[in-house]
Amino acid sequence: MAVPETPADKGPAPTRPLIMRYAARSDVGRIRAKNDDSAYVGRHLAIVADGMGGHAGGDVASAATVLDMLHLDHGHYDGDAGTVLADEIQTANSLLSELVHINPKLAGMGTTVTALLLAEGKLHFAHIGDSRAYRLRNGEFKQISVDHTFVQRLIDEGRLRPEEAETHPHKNVLMRVLGDVDASPELDLATLDVEPGERWLLCSDGLNYVAGHVVERTVRETKDLRECVETLVDLTLEAGAPDNVTVVMLEIAEQTPDDVRTAAVEIVQPLASSTDETKPAALAKTPAASSDDSKPKPAGDSAEADGTAAVEAAAAVGPAGTGDTAVAGDTAAAAKDDAGTKPPSKPGEPTTTTDPHLGEHLSAAVLREELSTRPHELVGAAAAAAESGSIPTIAGRTVARRAATVLTHKSDQGREETDEYKPPAKPRRWVTIATAAALLVILSVGLWLGYAWTQTRYYIGEYDQRVAIFNGVSQRLGPIQLSTLETVTDIRMSDLPEFSQQRVRQTVPARDLYDAQRIVKNLDLTGTTSPADECASPTATPTASAPGAAPAPSGTAAPPGTPSKSATPSPSANACEEAK
Numbered sequence: 001m002a003v004p005e006t007p008a009d010k011g012p013a014p015t016r017p018l019i020m021r022y023a024a025r026s027d028v029g030r031i032r033a034k035n036d037d038s039a040y041v042g043r044h045l046a047i048v049a050d051g052m053g054g055h056a057g058g059d060v061a062s063a064a065t066v067l068d069m070l071h072l073d074h075g076h077y078d079g080d081a082g083t084v085l086a087d088e089i090q091t092a093n094s095l096l097s098e099l100v101h102i103n104p105k106l107a108g109m110g111t112t113v114t115a116l117l118l119a120e121g122k123l124h125f126a127h128i129g130d131s132r133a134y135r136l137r138n139g140e141f142k143q144i145s146v147d148h149t150f151v152q153r154l155i156d157e158g159r160l161r162p163e164e165a166e167t168h169p170h171k172n173v174l175m176r177v178l179g180d181v182d183a184s185p186e187l188d189l190a191t192l193d194v195e196p197g198e199r200w201l202l203c204s205d206g207l208n209y210v211a212g213h214v215v216e217r218t219v220r221e222t223k224d225l226r227e228c229v230e231t232l233v234d235l236t237l238e239a240g241a242p243d244n245v246t247v248v249m250l251e252i253a254e255q256t257p258d259d260v261r262t263a264a265v266e267i268v269q270p271l272a273s274s275t276d277e278t279k280p281a282a283l284a285k286t287p288a289a290s291s292d293d294s295k296p297k298p299a300g301d302s303a304e305a306d307g308t309a310a311v312e313a314a315a316a317v318g319p320a321g322t323g324d325t326a327v328a329g330d331t332a333a334a335a336k337d338d339a340g341t342k343p344p345s346k347p348g349e350p351t352t353t354t355d356p357h358l359g360e361h362l363s364a365a366v367l368r369e370e371l372s373t374r375p376h377e378l379v380g381a382a383a384a385a386a387e388s389g390s391i392p393t394i395a396g397r398t399v400a401r402r403a404a405t406v407l408t409h410k411s412d413q414g415r416e417e418t419d420e421y422k423p424p425a426k427p428r429r430w431v432t433i434a435t436a437a438a439l440l441v442i443l444s445v446g447l448w449l450g451y452a453w454t455q456t457r458y459y460i461g462e463y464d465q466r467v468a469i470f471n472g473v474s475q476r477l478g479p480i481q482l483s484t485l486e487t488v489t490d491i492r493m494s495d496l497p498e499f500s501q502q503r504v505r506q507t508v509p510a511r512d513l514y515d516a517q518r519i520v521k522n523l524d525l526t527g528t529t530s531p532a533d534e535c536a537s538p539t540a541t542p543t544a545s546a547p548g549a550a551p552a553p554s555g556t557a558a559p560p561g562t563p564s565k566s567a568t569p570s571p572s573a574n575a576c577e578e579a580k
Contacts, residue, residue, distance in 0.1 A: 016254040019043040023225035024248045025233050026380035029241035037204045037246035038062035038382035045073035048131045050112040050204040057109030059381035064392035065092040065111050066382040081119035082191050085126050093178045100180040110179025114202050123194040128187050129177050130205045137198035141216045148176035199251050206245030210235045225249045364389040454482045458516040460508040467491040469516045474507045497527050
């Protein structure tokens with residue numbers, strides 16, 4: 001169905017509104033087994049998301065984020081387009097957290113987001129991660145986004161040169177990303193002036209394997225947008241393409257009457273053909289082109305309606321131009337039972353079903369209705385999800401309920417789960433506080449006892465070139481000195497022998513104050529730290545031998561009564577003399 005940018009009953013605006021002309025392509029690359037990239041581009045919105053999380057959830061994260069935001073593709077925001085864009089990205093982040101909560105196998109999944117929203121003559125930019133946005137305007141090709149990576153931080157801090165970044169072992173480490181790790185991630189936001197004719201390139205980091213100057217030359221010299229994206233992806237494949245690569249090219253232009261008349265032709269035919277391959281029952285409910293009397297449906301209506309309106313929108317997917325009267329409510333049952341054929345429901349009549357996945361089917365139906373109202377290109381994991389109907393969503397959470405979380409950033413289910421887990425959290429908090437307090441008390445008592453023990457010790461040291469007695473131990477605990485000066489003696493360090501000076505400077509431990517005073521007394525009397533009684537006077541060892549007598553044979557005692565006057569000094573006497 002064609003969607004005019006202005007209502008039919010109003011005259012043309014004084015100036016033509018600006019729209020995006022675009023082309024997009026995504027490729028899995030030559031090494032990866034699946035495509036974790038997703039992208040969407042339309043008249044007013046362009047998004048590139050690069051999912052991560054390995055086999056479990058990279059494609060889920062990027063597809064869920066892109067599909068959750070595509071209803072923003074319209075130009076009527078009453079001056080708050082930038083705020084709405086930021087809120088929608090935060091809402092998509094909460095959706096990823098809910099998906100992980102329901103399926104813990106998806107834990108750790110995340111995605112980058114680089115988005116442009118054209119509304120009311122301004123271009124609103126939002127970015128997180130390492131996907132990139134380049135702008136070509138007035139001959140200047142410039143990267144507008146900043147990579148939220150570890151190596152980019154090193155470059156910003158001057159610790160790494162830009163040319164070294166591509167070979168750095170941690171070049172793919174992200175510092176900011178959407179996912180279940182941060183409830184409110186920080187986004188780069190900007191509102192930019194826009195001019196007709198300027199070009200933008202949005203891409204995942206898979207394009208980084210093509211040299212920067214080659215990318216710039218291709219964007220400058222290739223005038224056709226489709227040819228440009230094809231060339232860039234082909235260059236990546238020629239370079240080995242170790243990662244998924246997604247490229248979106250867009251050009252700002254003034255809207256013409258032809259843009260309105262050809263809207264349905266551009267979008268609906270590819271979607272219908274792709275859907276035909278996966279779900280034949282759904283093809284008959286998607287119009288190939290809008291009839292002249294079809295009522296235009298502005299973009300974003302399904303996201304702004306209440307829950308009843310969402311059901312009605314799902315029921316109105318297929319009435320125009322095909323003659324098939326089946327409705328989307330029946331499509332839910334048809335998706336579950338391919339062989340079943342349901343009678344058509346009358347417009348406005350609620351559909352009765354026991355399908356446990358009703359919320360997912362309604363979301364898929366509303367999504368197809370949303371896509372059919374405007375020209376666009378959807379590529380990558382998001383396109384696969386839209387074609388198969390396997391849309392990452394929360395059971396019972398329709399598009400209308402997703403849009404309602406823009407204001408709260410929290411679903412009703414999440415709020416109930418928070419209330420449920422609040423009571424058991426309190427005792428755990430008190431146990432933690434009590435345990436920390438007990439450990440602190442034990443540590444404090446241990447430190448105090450250790451300090452008290454040090455104050456029972458003494459040692460001999462040097463103070464102001466004199467021998468001194470200190471109370472404590474010769475150590476420091478941070479800024480705390482574990483000893484105090486007890487007394488300073490009259491013994492000068494210069495009066496002591498060299499080896500005694502070294503001993504005193506290295507400190508001589510004592511058991512108590514009496515022991516310390518004894519060591520000082522020894523230093524004063526003998527110049528050493530040894531006790532004075534160890535330096536006794538020389539002792540003689542008498543031997544009996546007669547003058548001129550021959551030595552007695554071995555084993556024969558000398559005759560008694562023969563005194564000898566020779567004596568041998570003890571070794572201890574020699575040591576003390578040397579010390580003196």
